[in-house]
Amino acid sequence: MEHRIVTDCGWEAGAEERPSREPLPMLLRQAKAGDVGAFEQLMSAYERRVFTVALRLLHRPEDAQDAAQEVFFRFYRNLGRLDESRDLTAWLYRVTVNVCRDIGRKRSQPAGSVPVEPVPGPEAQAALAQQTRILADAVRRLPEKERAALVLRDLEGLPAREVARILGSSEGTVRSQISAARLKIRKLTEQFLRGRK
Amino acid sequence: MSCSRFEEMLALRAGGDLPGRETVRLDAHLEGCPKCREFAAAMAASQAALQSLRDEAVEDQVFREIRRGVLARIEGSRQTGRLWVRPAFAAAAVAVAVALAAWLVPGPRPPVPPAPKIAAAPSPPPPPEAKLGAVAEPLRPRRRPARRPRREQPPDAEPLLVQLVTDDPNVVIYWLIDHKGD
Numbered sequence: 001m002e003h004r005i006v007t008d009c010g011w012e013a014g015a016e017e018r019p020s021r022e023p024l025p026m027l028l029r030q031a032k033a034g035d036v037g038a039f040e041q042l043m044s045a046y047e048r049r050v051f052t053v054a055l056r057l058l059h060r061p062e063d064a065q066d067a068a069q070e071v072f073f074r075f076y077r078n079l080g081r082l083d084e085s086r087d088l089t090a091w092l093y094r095v096t097v098n099v100c101r102d103i104g105r106k107r108s109q110p111a112g113s114v115p116v117e118p119v120p121g122p123e124a125q126a127a128l129a130q131q132t133r134i135l136a137d138a139v140r141r142l143p144e145k146e147r148a149a150l151v152l153r154d155l156e157g158l159p160a161r162e163v164a165r166i167l168g169s170s171e172g173t174v175r176s177q178i179s180a181a182r183l184k185i186r187k188l189t190e191q192f193l194r195g196r197k
Numbered sequence: 198m199s200c201s202r203f204e205e206m207l208a209l210r211a212g213g214d215l216p217g218r219e220t221v222r223l224d225a226h227l228e229g230c231p232k233c234r235e236f237a238a239a240m241a242a243s244q245a246a247l248q249s250l251r252d253e254a255v256e257d258q259v260f261r262e263i264r265r266g267v268l269a270r271i272e273g274s275r276q277t278g279r280l281w282v283r284p285a286f287a288a289a290a291v292a293v294a295v296a297l298a299a300w301l302v303p304g305p306r307p308p309v310p311p312a313p314k315i316a317a318a319p320s321p322p323p324p325p326e327a328k329l330g331a332v333a334e335p336l337r338p339r340r341r342p343a344r345r346p347r348r349e350q351p352p353d354a355e356p357l358l359v360q361l362v363t364d365d366p367n368v369v370i371y372w373l374i375d376h377k378g379d
Contacts, residue, residue: 036268036271039271040264040268043263043264044264047260047263047264048255048260051260051263052253055255065259065262065263065266068263069263069267069270072263072264072267073267073271076267077274128249131246131249132249132250132253135247135249135250139247139250153214154212154244154247154248155247155251157251175209175214178208178212178214179206179208179209179214180205182209182211182212182243182244182247183204183208186208186239186244189243189246190239190243
């Protein structure tokens with residue numbers, strides 16, 4: 001059975017194995033009351049989204065894992081302050097973006113130093129895998145704000161209005177960030193495809 | 198409007214973010230601009246490729262590790278909290294017990310200081326000019342000048358009454374003189 005979470009702000013984020021929306025406020029109440037099992041279920045409901053956003057923002061899986069842990073630990077610490085009627089998903093996205101920003105700034109490794117290695121295997125499969133890597137690397141090379149806007153809009157599928165709310169900026173600013181980011185991605189992808197020919 | 202502005206619009210339209218009003222204007226431009234039409238096709242291909250990142254597979258093991266790490270941190274923070282609370286609670290309990298004891302049990306009387314012992318003062322050495330064989334005059338304690346003894350009044354002494362008679366026969370002044378002031 002497919003489960004989907006429809007957030008309070010009206011957008012739908014496809015989530016194959018996630019529970020439906022109804023139990024979440026109940027789980028939140030139980031977690032607030034000190035039920036660690038309920039908190040663990042809440043983590044299970046959101047971990048994929050938190051981790052993949054962190055991975056796209058930070059690129060390195062170990063950094064993304066650290067970021068996800070930090071996000072959920074902050075979630076736990078702020079349980080008492082979270083209103084059940086509020087949009088928990090948006091809150092978690094916001095915390096994830098902030099945590100990734102902090103980790104990205106602390107990280108000593110400069111942008112562009114992660115090499116994109118050729119993937120062995122059948123030609124078509126290898127080309128697809130390599131394209132994915134090229135794209136992921138292109139996303140990583142984007143300026144911080146453009147990257148966050150692109151990840152939330154194009155990879156998480158949030159509407160620009162919601163992205164603006166999460167990032168704390170105007171919708172117009174987010175649109176221009178998304179536009180600039182897409183143009184850069186296209187340019188990098190084109191360079192890669194031209195190089196293959 | 199330059200083609201670069203339309204490229205920005207095409208980038209927005211590739212993801213469905215271009216408002217309808219601007220879409221009409223863009224379509225009008227595309228009809229007459231093959232370069233921008235080519236750009237639109239490349240933009241759509243790039244956007245489609247970008248979507249492939251959405252389906253990136255993540256092993257469940259990663260999530261298990263995340264959960265385990267978070268729960269360990271939560272447990273760690275609880276332990277730290279308990280370690281903090283225990284001594285604080287113990288200190289508070291001791292403070293309460295001491296306060297209760299001080300309130301219930303009468304406190305010890307302040308110790309009476311011991312009476313000062315009067316020790317005999319050692320005799321000072323003889324003056325340097327004293328000659329052998331000469332008898333040194335013994336030091337006499339300095340005598341305070343004797344105070345004039347106070348005249349004691351008998352307890353039953355009556356004050357002196359002075360009667361002053363004025364010209365007015367109706368006015369008589371009595372002056373009582375106490376012995377206190379001599």
